Amino acid sequence: xxxxxxxxxxxxxxxxxxxxxxxxxxxxxxxxxxxxxxxxxxxxxxxxxxxxxxxxxxxxxxxxxxxxxxxxxxxxxxxxxxxxxxxxxxxxxxxxxxxxxxxxxxxxxxxxxxxxxxxxxxxxxxxxxxxxxxxxxxxxxxxxxxxxxxxxxxxxxxxxxxxxxxxxxxxxxxxxxxxxxxxxxxxxxxxxxxxxxxxxxxxxxxxxxxxxxxxxxxxxxxxxxxxxxxxxxxxxxxxxxxxxxxxxxxxxxxxxxxxxxxxxxxxxxxxxxxxxxxxxxxxxxxxxxxxxxxxxxxxxxxxxxxxxxxxxxxxxxxxxxxxxxxxxxxxxxxxx
Amino acid sequence: xxxxxxxxxxxxxxxxxxxxxxxxxxxxxxxxxxxxxxxxxxxxxxxxxxxxxxxxxxxxxxxxxxxxxxxxxxxxxxxxxxxxxxxxxxxxxxxxxxxxxxxxxxxxxxxxxxxxxxxxxxxxxxxxxxxxxxxxxxxxxxxxxxxxxxxxxxxxxxxxxxxxxxxxxxxxxxxxxxxxxxxxxxxxxxxxxxxxxxxxxxxxxxxxxxxxxxxxxxxxxxxxxxxxxxxxxxxxxxxxxxxxxxxxxxxxxxxxxxxxxxxxxxxxxxxxxxxxxxxxxxxxxxxxxxxxxxxxxxxxxxxxxxxxxxxxxxxxxxxxxxxxxxxxxxxxxxxxxxxxxxxxxxxxxxxxxxxxxxxxxxxxxx
Amino acid sequence: xxxxxxxxxxxxxxxxxxxxxxxxxxxxxxxxxxxxxxxxxxxxxxxxxxxxxxxxxxxxxxxxxxxxxxxxxxxxxxxxxxxxxxxxxxxxxxxxxxxxxxxxxxxxxxxxxxxxxxxxxxxxxxxxxxxxxxxxxxxxxxxxxxxxxxxxxxxxxxxxxxxxxxxxxxxxxxxxxxxxxxxxxxxxxxxxxxxxxxxxxxxxxxxxxxxxxxxxxxxxxxxxxxxxxxxxxxxxxxxxxxxxxxxxxxxxxxxxxxxxxxxxxxxxxxxxxxxxxxxxxxxxxxxxxxxxxxxxx
Numbered sequence: 001x002x003x004x005x006x007x008x009x010x011x012x013x014x015x016x017x018x019x020x021x022x023x024x025x026x027x028x029x030x031x032x033x034x035x036x037x038x039x040x041x042x043x044x045x046x047x048x049x050x051x052x053x054x055x056x057x058x059x060x061x062x063x064x065x066x067x068x069x070x071x072x073x074x075x076x077x078x079x080x081x082x083x084x085x086x087x088x089x090x091x092x093x094x095x096x097x098x099x100x101x102x103x104x105x106x107x108x109x110x111x112x113x114x115x116x117x118x119x120x121x122x123x124x125x126x127x128x129x130x131x132x133x134x135x136x137x138x139x140x141x142x143x144x145x146x147x148x149x150x151x152x153x154x155x156x157x158x159x160x161x162x163x164x165x166x167x168x169x170x171x172x173x174x175x176x177x178x179x180x181x182x183x184x185x186x187x188x189x190x191x192x193x194x195x196x197x198x199x200x201x202x203x204x205x206x207x208x209x210x211x212x213x214x215x216x217x218x219x220x221x222x223x224x225x226x227x228x229x230x231x232x233x234x235x236x237x238x239x240x241x242x243x244x245x246x247x248x249x250x251x252x253x254x255x256x257x258x259x260x261x262x263x264x265x266x267x268x269x270x271x272x273x274x275x276x277x278x279x280x281x282x283x284x285x286x287x288x289x290x291x292x293x294x295x296x297x298x299x300x301x302x303x304x305x306x307x308x309x310x311x312x313x314x315x316x317x318x319x320x321x322x323x324x325x326x327x328x329x330x331x332x333x334x335x336x
Numbered sequence: 337x338x339x340x341x342x343x344x345x346x347x348x349x350x351x352x353x354x355x356x357x358x359x360x361x362x363x364x365x366x367x368x369x370x371x372x373x374x375x376x377x378x379x380x381x382x383x384x385x386x387x388x389x390x391x392x393x394x395x396x397x398x399x400x401x402x403x404x405x406x407x408x409x410x411x412x413x414x415x416x417x418x419x420x421x422x423x424x425x426x427x428x429x430x431x432x433x434x435x436x437x438x439x440x441x442x443x444x445x446x447x448x449x450x451x452x453x454x455x456x457x458x459x460x461x462x463x464x465x466x467x468x469x470x471x472x473x474x475x476x477x478x479x480x481x482x483x484x485x486x487x488x489x490x491x492x493x494x495x496x497x498x499x500x501x502x503x504x505x506x507x508x509x510x511x512x513x514x515x516x517x518x519x520x521x522x523x524x525x526x527x528x529x530x531x532x533x534x535x536x537x538x539x540x541x542x543x544x545x546x547x548x549x550x551x552x553x554x555x556x557x558x559x560x561x562x563x564x565x566x567x568x569x570x571x572x573x574x575x576x577x578x579x580x581x582x583x584x585x586x587x588x589x590x591x592x593x594x595x596x597x598x599x600x601x602x603x604x605x606x607x608x609x610x611x612x613x614x615x616x617x618x619x620x621x622x623x624x625x626x627x628x629x630x631x632x633x634x635x636x637x638x639x640x641x642x643x644x645x646x647x648x649x650x651x652x653x654x655x656x657x658x659x660x661x662x663x664x665x666x667x668x669x670x671x672x673x674x675x676x677x678x679x680x681x682x683x684x685x686x687x688x689x690x691x692x693x694x695x696x697x698x699x700x701x702x
Numbered sequence: 703x704x705x706x707x708x709x710x711x712x713x714x715x716x717x718x719x720x721x722x723x724x725x726x727x728x729x730x731x732x733x734x735x736x737x738x739x740x741x742x743x744x745x746x747x748x749x750x751x752x753x754x755x756x757x758x759x760x761x762x763x764x765x766x767x768x769x770x771x772x773x774x775x776x777x778x779x780x781x782x783x784x785x786x787x788x789x790x791x792x793x794x795x796x797x798x799x800x801x802x803x804x805x806x807x808x809x810x811x812x813x814x815x816x817x818x819x820x821x822x823x824x825x826x827x828x829x830x831x832x833x834x835x836x837x838x839x840x841x842x843x844x845x846x847x848x849x850x851x852x853x854x855x856x857x858x859x860x861x862x863x864x865x866x867x868x869x870x871x872x873x874x875x876x877x878x879x880x881x882x883x884x885x886x887x888x889x890x891x892x893x894x895x896x897x898x899x900x901x902x903x904x905x906x907x908x909x910x911x912x913x914x915x916x917x918x919x920x921x922x923x924x925x926x927x928x929x930x931x932x933x934x935x936x937x938x939x940x941x942x943x944x945x946x947x948x949x950x951x952x953x954x955x956x957x958x959x960x961x962x963x964x965x966x967x968x969x970x971x972x973x974x975x976x977x978x979x980x981x982x983x984x985x986x987x988x989x990x991x992x993x994x995x996x997x998x999x
Contacts, residue, residue: 053558108888191587192647199644269564
């Protein structure tokens with residue numbers, strides 16, 4: 001596999017939010033720890049899958065790495081170089097190497113530009129390239145992402161979902177990126193088109209030696225394309241390891257619940273789980289709920305089964321990622 | 337008594353006339369369905385298959401100017417037996433030139449009036465709908481408790497407001513929303529997506545409809561919340577025996593909740609039968625589209641072997657230029673030489689291959 | 703209906719019809735008429751500038767006072783001292799054409815520049831600029847113009863500078879609004895991620911692709927306004943002075959003879975004003991509906 005292309009160390013990204021809709025003039029500012037101490041590394045030609053639901057912070061991790069939003073603390077190292085606090089100008093050369101595929105299909109595409117113009121812009125951003133060379137490069141790109149040449153004269157709104165996604169991928173490839181953050185590349189696509197996109201991403205990784213940070217809420221798809229998986233909950237990584245280990249024997253209760261929600265469509269959560277009388281479907285994005293200690297405790301079936309042990313909710317013994325063998329890490333006091 | 341069809345759709349076609357292209361977009365192109373009392377029918381399909389438009393056609397919500405519907409939707413329940421599309425054709429006038437339709441003139445006002453006449457006593461009372469985005473389907477200015485109460489009062493069976501409020505509370509409890517009394521006065525913006533969806537379910541069921549149409553009820557929600565909503569629907573189904581038409585592109589949801597399933601592609605049905613049979617991955621005799629759909633979902637085997645998914649080549653059907661032959665021909669990977677010509681030129685009919693199981697494919701009939 | 707818009711994407715093989723087939727006929731009429739007016743104005747300006755006029759506009763033919771249209775190859779007749787009305791009308795365009803362009807240029811360039819600054823940077827810059835814009839907006843324009851006229855000379859160019867400046871707030875807020883709306887859109891973020899420089903993003907993506915229609919429309923409205931102001935001022939005697947023709951002072955000059963039944967010397971320039979301003983307004987309106995209104999899905 002080779003060198004480490006990306007390393008993230010103790011990354012934190014906090015958002016400030018004024019609480020409440022009708023806060024008083026001296027409204028309190030609440031800190032939302034969208035990403036709270038996340039660390040991982042990615043080697044070349046590898047895919048690291050980042051799973052979690054909305055509010056888990058996975059998208060924020062991707063965007064912070066790309067410099068689209070500044071990190072609050074921590075370090076991001078690309079190819080060994082610290083890119084955490086670079087100015088916009090110093091960051092630009094790195095944009096040649098790292099790109100993002102946005103979650104929203106229409107995001108990267110200016111609705112008033114034809115596809116040809118969009119791709120031309122992407123190709124000529126960092127290099128001065130023109131004429132027949134440009135045409136050749138464009139043809140190469142189209143072939144790589146399996147897009148028909150006739151689509152060049154169309155506008156984004158005339159393309160289907162799968163085609164738009166492929167244009168987004170082509171754009172990222174056009175600058176010559178080696179590292180791609182794929183933010184939910186398959187959601188909003190039909191199942192049959194999802195398969196096309198997944199296959200395409202796999203092919204590209206094989207042929208071009210790309211490295212991916214694959215962000216998704218679908219654990220199955222992530223496990224299909226990733227070498228390693230990290231599961232996030234409320235800003236933290238709760239489990240991380242090689243894909244087949246996680247797929248075969250997940251150790252964190254949340255991972256298990258996520259899997260069964262996706263596959264069997266059955267909830268294995270504790271029904272009516274509550275912490276201070278509040279339950280309901282707040283799910284992951286629940287920074288409103290005061291938590292102490294393990295953030296997952298209120299929904300955790302293991303926590304209930306073991307009679308609500310103090311260890312889980314005591315802030316001083318908050319579970320951190322522990323190595324449990326074979327590069328498998330879990331942040332849980334009572335892993336399955 | 338138990339198995340009388342509540343809804344019988346015959347030959348439903350919903351076309352939209354695109355003036356800029358001077359052609360019809362055939363959103364729904366010939367659908368025949370039947371739902372029996374107490375049954376849950378799952379309508380599976382991807383975007384563009386026409387499943388949502390089918391639901392809207394049933395509900396009389398195709399009001400946009402260029403929308404044209406033909407066919408028959410028979411709705412039969414206690415005291416009501418009506419064709420929901422009766423007389424709508426009279427309000428549409430097609431201007432033809434050399435056989436091609438140049439313009440569609442629709443008397444919108446008349447159409448609306450006729451729809452109101454037909455659906456006035458049915459919509460919201462006998463047929464309820466749950467839509468995909470719960471937050472945008474609820475009125476953001478009215479607390480949810482009040483919205484449910486209104487729904488109950490509109491039905492007409494309960495006239496007393498206090499009694500209606502009690503019923504509304506009852507239903508909020510049934511959908512397992514936490515602290516129902518507290519949530520009764522909440523506005524939709526104060527609720528999470530999952531809770532909004534529960535409130536919508538409560539509103540839909542509170543009027544005690546004969547038929548519930550759920551259009552993508554779980555899409556857009558988080559995975560764990562989705563499973564909870566599916567659990568809820570499952571419980572309500574057994575508790576109240578609600579006849580449901582469930583529309584979703586998520587096969588897992590359909591599998592868990594439906595008795596029978598219908599697979600749509602390109603505006604028409606490709607396969608129909610018991611859900612367990614159709615949606616089982618290893619089953620042999622099924623439509624190539626269904627098989628391909630199931631195969632493109634990553635399974636345990638795929639994950640273990642890190643295999644490539646079986647993608648369906650090509651793009652979703654162009655609903656203006658529907659081909660002469662089988663709609664799925666261009667993307668089908670099970671065409672044999674013997675039937676190739678037939679697949680290209682003639683559209684197969686939906687025929688039974690085993691009791692209750694119909695397929696539209698030349699592979700099974702000659 | 704939202705669903706319908708989802709459907710139209712299924713017609714991918716066809717490219718959309720060009721906009722002149724999609725727009726409602728009345729809008730095309732507006733735009734067509736407006737373009738015709740613009741063409742006439744430009745042509746007339748050129749004719750006037752190069753003195754290619756049917757008659758000398760200052761030549762007085764005292765035999766033919768207030769002749770009706772058609773007499774002795776005066777296509778539109780003559781005015782109260784026998785000068786050819788048509789030539790004077792054509793020359794009258796000089797009074798507002800270049801000054802109007804000046805007003806438009808000032809309004810658009812300053813307005814865009816400040817709008818971009820306020821919209822893109824936001825914060826204190828935005829507050830300062832908005833404060834300034836509000837200040838300018840609250841001055842009654844006519845008072846400013848009259849002040850200018852009183853303080854300096856009634857030069858139409860100075861007046862148009864004021865008109866341009868007082869139009870800056872409108873353009874500013876339009877551009878600022880567009881930028882604030884677009885800034886949040888993902889494709890701007892995508893452009894940043896791609897590595898484009900801010901300057902390029904603003905100029906290309908925001909201004910060229912998204913704002914140019916608004917600016918064109920503002921230009922048409924600006925010209926209409928310039929015409930109105932110039933002719934009004936000239937009518938009142940503050941603008942262009944005799945014997946230089948301006949539609950405004952032609953109306954004024956002919957007004958005295960209106961009661962005598964010789965209404966043509968007044969009516970011709972008045973009609974010209976009406977037709978021209980309406981042309982620009984309709985052009986702006988029609989373009990607005992076609993380009994900005996119901997576009998695409």
